[in-house]
Amino acid sequence: AIQLTQSPSSLSASVGDRVTITCRASQGISSALAWYQQKPGKAPKLLMYDASTLESGVPSRFSGSGSATDFTLTISSLQPEDFATYYCQQFHSYPPLTFGGGTKVEIK
Amino acid sequence: QVQLVESGGGVVQPGRSLRLSCAASGFTFSNNGMHWVRQAPGKGLEWVAVIWYDGSTKYYADSVKGRFTISRDNSKDTLYLQMNNLRGEDTAVYYCARDPTMIVMYPDYWGQGTLVTVSS
Numbered sequence: 001a002i003q004l005t006q007s008p009s010s011l012s013a014s015v016g017d018r019v020t021i022t023c024r025a026s027q028g029i030s031s032a033l034a035w036y037q038q039k040p041g042k043a044p045k046l047l048m049y050d051a052s053t054l055e056s057g058v059p060s061r062f063s064g065s066g067s068a069t070d071f072t073l074t075i076s077s078l079q080p081e082d083f084a085t086y087y088c089q090q091f092h093s094y095p096p097l098t099f100g101g102g103t104k105v106e107i108k
Numbered sequence: 109q110v111q112l113v114e115s116g117g118g119v120v121q122p123g124r125s126l127r128l129s130c131a132a133s134g135f136t137f138s139n140n141g142m143h144w145v146r147q148a149p150g151k152g153l154e155w156v157a158v159i160w161y162d163g164s165t166k167y168y169a170d171s172v173k174g175r176f177t178i179s180r181d182n183s184k185d186t187l188y189l190q191m192n193n194l195r196g197e198d199t200a201v202y203y204c205a206r207d208p209t210m211i212v213m214y215p216d217y218w219g220q221g222t223l224v225t226v227s228s
Contacts, residue, residue: 032213034214036153038153042220043203043218043219043220043221044145044153044203044215044218045218046214046215046216046217049208049213049214049216055216087152087153089153089155089214089215091212091213091214094158094167094212095158095167095168095169096155096167096169096170097143097155097158097212097214098155099152099153099154099155100152101152102152102153
């Protein structure tokens, strides 16, 4: 199974900060990667797919990049509503589909 | 708009069974693959199973293979997860989620989840 390692596992940031989250795959997955945002007590929300394609309705301050084994999710200017946990997920090779361990973005 | 509503969760003893349902609306259910994903309390997301648009192909996580069965009734726009021989480690919120394709890529829309607690 392909493993996804996210870093950091948590971070503290202020409103307006630029935030970068990394997802590393244990083997090459081309661009078959999605990113999700989850707020406490809520279902995950799709942000990005195919590594860099923004889901409809998601603010443009979110961007994704990478291919093969190394990927990043960037929030260009952190907003109050962006404090949440973020997960990456690969769909290159299954079963199983796999998720990263998550990155919790907290208020500094 | 796409809506997914899970039901059937609850408290169940180890070794017993439970069936979850997911009622879909707002899209043509028979055109999309469907997933179950779970999240143990305070933990991350774990993919459980997926079924193709027509029910012809199913895949499972190793942790549930042989105990859980995913199925769908396209005439009722409903997805199911039959869970047998439940264990404590199956305790989680179970989400149903739509795939944007007929087969398998990634979940795009998610339900709000139903909590399954396995405890004696």
